[in-house]
Amino acid sequence: MAMGNVTTPFGRRPVTLALVKRQVSASESQTSRQVEKWRVFRDASEARIELGLQDRSLAVLDALLSFYPESELCHGAQMIVFPSNAQLTLRAHGIAGATLRRHLALLVNAGLIFRKDSANGKRYARKDEEGAVESAYGFDLSPLLTRAGELAIMAQKVVAERAAFRKTKECLTICRRDVRKLISAAMEEGAAGDWQTIEDIYVGVVSRIPRSPTRAQLDSLLDEMSLLRDEIVNQLELHEKSQDMSINGAHIERHIQNSKSESFREFEPSSEKEQGANSSKKKQAKNEPLKAFPLSVVLKACPQVIDYATGGIIQNWRDLMSAGVLVRSALGISPSAYEDACEVMGPENAAIAVACMLERTNMINSPGGYLRDLTRRSRQGEFSLGPMVMAQLRANGHGLGKTG
Template sequence: MDTGFVTTPFGRRPMSLALMRGQLQAESVKTGRSVDKWKVFRNVCEARPLLGISDRTLAVLNALLSFYPESHLSGEASMVVFPSNRQLMVRAHGIAVTTLRRHLAALVDAGLVIRKDSANGKRFARRKTSGEVEDAYGFSLAPLLARSEELAAMAQKIEADRMALRRARERLTICRRDVRKLIDAALDEGVPGNWNDIEATYTRHLACLPRNPDASDLDGVRLKLEDLRSELVNLLTRFDNSKKTSASVVQNEPHIQNSDKDSLELESSPTVQEDALPPATEKVHSTGRQKIFPLALVLQACPQINDYVQGGPITGWRDLVTAAVTVRSMLGITPETYETACGSLGRENAAIVIACMLERATHINSPGGYLRDLARKGARGEFSLGPMLMALVRQNSRLRRGPEGTCMISAYRDCHQHGR
């Protein structure tokens, strides 16, 4: 090595244990060891956050390395470079002399170079008669050789942390996208749930992220969002299964259709007679506690239900019941609540109630609670569909004042007066 003892800095610059430790570490390098100087420099650039140096400091180190004539730092040669401040300023892209001194001090403090000061503080080399350098004073690059493995490990750690941060951001981004789109899908499908609270939970989790999060911060938020995503998937799965079950029940129910195309079509139900009403009068049927109103009257009072039938307008009771199942889902009414209403009111009357609720959807705060209340009243015999239907007929102003409309009104009045 080029020094065999610990040297102190020139002038008023103090000596420190860190400086002595760095010199002793540089002295411990084996003679035959060498390393590519630019590879070490790249490792220093990667490890810059751990070393606590700036990019301008790296520019000064790059200038110092450019004055070392060999491509490899080797313990067999002198690793002291002795450029003047003017030469360093030129190769460091013209930085000011005060800035140069500050960054040279930063390199020394970081343990990347060692000052080897002469008696008067000047930088120079004393050569032999043969022209070889006998002794040199300036900056020793020996710490770069001594710490080459440490610097390489630091660079690898920085790269690993960078990759971990990138992966954490990618996973969080995917999870955020999943939760956001699952919430949107649930709202579009009308899935029942407290979506205001779910939205607030989603926003609260994201608000926990600091301005410059690390991988652990991102992973912590991601785990919370993954739990929320699992809950959303379970909600959507249960909702989808309930829709399939409801659709299967409706599709598998047998129905009786008269050979007369103009007569009404009734689903087979324990509370509904299997004969159809004559189309000329469309009188109301009464079967015990339950009454089946003319389908034409129902459609006149609730025209919006036609929009929820595939393949055209409603032509029979089966179409109405099928459309009611779709509207039930849209209103956020659970299958259990709807089946309870079917048991209390009859499937046809429950479908009529759903059609009436669709007409007044903007005025009903809790469709499920509203239907449960009507089902309880129907089970006690305290609820009649007639006033609800006629109120909607008058509200929509679509009842024709011809013979057909008069017939429907009289049919309703006959049922209302004699059916109880």
């Protein structure tokens, strides 16, 4: 290890091995490029939280860079600035002396500047006969050049995370508005459904939105709110279909009564080809797979399924479907019953169904018969996984929250 470029601070300030390592790394860096100093400052400002800095720290760094005469940091140049504390205080907008020292220490600990203290701790420059700086003692700005690429990457990540947070927050706001208005519309128009329970679930989710949420918290709440919105839409679609069937049935019945001379065969397809087409359409409508729910919501509702996953981890839908096969075997469900469920519901939703059954295994006498009944109802368009998943969320304390 070359120790010629390592300096220790003056006075009682201690030196750490991390500081020594950073100084050695900076001195061994052979970078030949130059970087605009204010661009590096902007990147450091974006990444200040990652670096453990505060707003005042950036004000002090801004003041230090203002004492560097060039606009670009360049390898081989003299990048040590040596302003007095009084000069720094003036350019840092009147910051107090103790505060100035604290934030200088934060900049050193963050690895953005180095101290190069003289024998007596004073900051100054010694010049040669031609007036060029021969040696200087103060704050070394070379780490900003060495870490310019790293700081740029950190800044990009912070900006991307901020944009993703803003997008998630907007989506949650829109989804929350949709759910509130759909519930109100359903109640006002008398649509069939347990709308009071759904409204209680909505209030519970809203009550758990923190004042200053993290992105992970918003993602989780958005998954729950999206699930609730999808379930409301499904119930409203079922209500609309039932009304259409009632109207069509009444219309057909009146048509039959007023057309005694007409043959019933006129209501049937006129050819085998049309019969096959209609049969295919009906089968397609019945076997149309249900929408899969967000995986995070499913795992909240059915945590026991994780015990059946390889390595005890479920990271994607493939992991859940693999665990579903083991749950099927553990519950004593025949392979044929599970295959029928996968064909009608879709493999993801079949896995969700058996995961919910696992949570209620003490309440189900015949899991195989229960799954076949769910499959039959799904084939006829009479079953939705939404209430099943939401019931498990409430049972595990996720669906409802305390208000007031």
